Amino acid sequence: MAEFIPRVFSGVQPTGNLHLGNYLGAITKFVDLQRTHDCIYCVVDLHAITVPQDPRQLKASIREVTAAFLAAGIDANQHIVFNQSQVAEHAELAWVFNCVARMGWLNRMTQFKEKAGKDRENASVGLFAYPCLMAADILLYRATHVPVGEDQKQHLELSRDIAQKFNLDFAESIAANGHGEAFFPLPAPLIQGVATRVMSLRDGTKKMSKSDPSDNSRINLSDDADTIAQKIRKAKTDPDALPSEIEGLGKRPEADNLVGIFAALNGQSKAEVLADFGGRNFSTFKSALVDLAVTKLVPIGTEMKRLTEDARHIDGVLAQGAARAREIARETMVAVKDIVGFVH
The missing domain is CATH 3.40.50.620 (HUPs)
Incomplete structure (x- = not known):
């Protein structure tokens, strides 16, 4: 060979x-x-x-x-x-x-x-x-x-x-x-x-896509800090607290998506994220996700803008x-x- x-x-x-x-x-x-x-x-x-x-x-x-x-x-x-x-x-x-x-x-x-x-x-x-x-x-x-x-x-x-x-x-x-x-x-x-496979912020069963008519379904790399924060806070969730074990995400597509996004941005596994946030409500988790997403994504968006000019x-x-x-x-x-x- x-x-x-x-x-x-x-x-x-x-x-x-x-x-x-x-x-x-x-x-x-x-x-x-x-x-x-x-x-x-x-x-x-x-x-x-x-x-x-x-x-x-x-x-x-x-x-x-x-x-x-x-x-x-x-x-x-x-x-x-x-x-x-x-x-x-x-x-x-x-x-x-x-x-x-x-x-x-x-x-x-x-x-x-x-x-x-x-x-x-x-x-x-x-x-x-x-x-x-x-x-x-x-x-x-x-x-x-x-x-x-x-x-x-x-x-x-x-x-x-x-x-x-x-x-x-x-x-x-x-x-x-x-x-x-x-x-x-x-x-x-x-x-x-x-x-x-990152899913829509409005529907955890659909892939995040630029063709979705709702801009709130996705976080664009060009979005500023306020827009990112607003989209995450408006992201669809369910009424229950986050589970402590990964099996608890099985029939909760929106929760699974947000936990996966947090894990990927922070270099963690989903299990590690749930160890930190299991039992907490979504408002607490979303606040942490906003801080993380803004910290990670805004510098990339800023540099992209500079380069494309x-x-x-x-x-x-x-x-x-x-x-x-x-x-x-x-x-x-x-x-x-x-x-x-x-x-x-």
């Missing part, structure tokens, strides 16, 4: 209005992984256009996500930060994978069904095929690990299926070109921490990262072309 460098790849869509769910579910994990892995973090703008976008807003959102990466503590000098569309090999490898993946595999993707809704005939081909692009994003860098939320596990499993089928379909050519028994690794998921700096970070990413991507595509049988 080929030896693969332990490498993390992950991406965030530039959809605007980054919120607490994006921060706790993805960005904080990215920051932590820098200490232990070789990391590549991508603003996946090619994925964004699978649904209609305002071009001016898209450009602003790409810069906003980059600013959030930097403000949260991602080191763009030690690791690679770039936007996907600057590295053409993403689309090039995605086409090869379109020819490896099978329609039945893509038909099973639940996110396509959710995003396309009832009118699937009107959905773009890109929306249907974008799991192949996601596989290309990861495998272009021969990444071994991918931090994912629960809702992305299915797409990562598809990436593994595509990698495995490529390795099997071209096994003879892979060996003949000196790559051993397998060219692509089978990337493993990294699901870390207690708040991998300097578009030239952000664009420079992305260009530098894209140049570094391109070196790895080009090497992979040269090998893929040899394996597939292209003349280049």
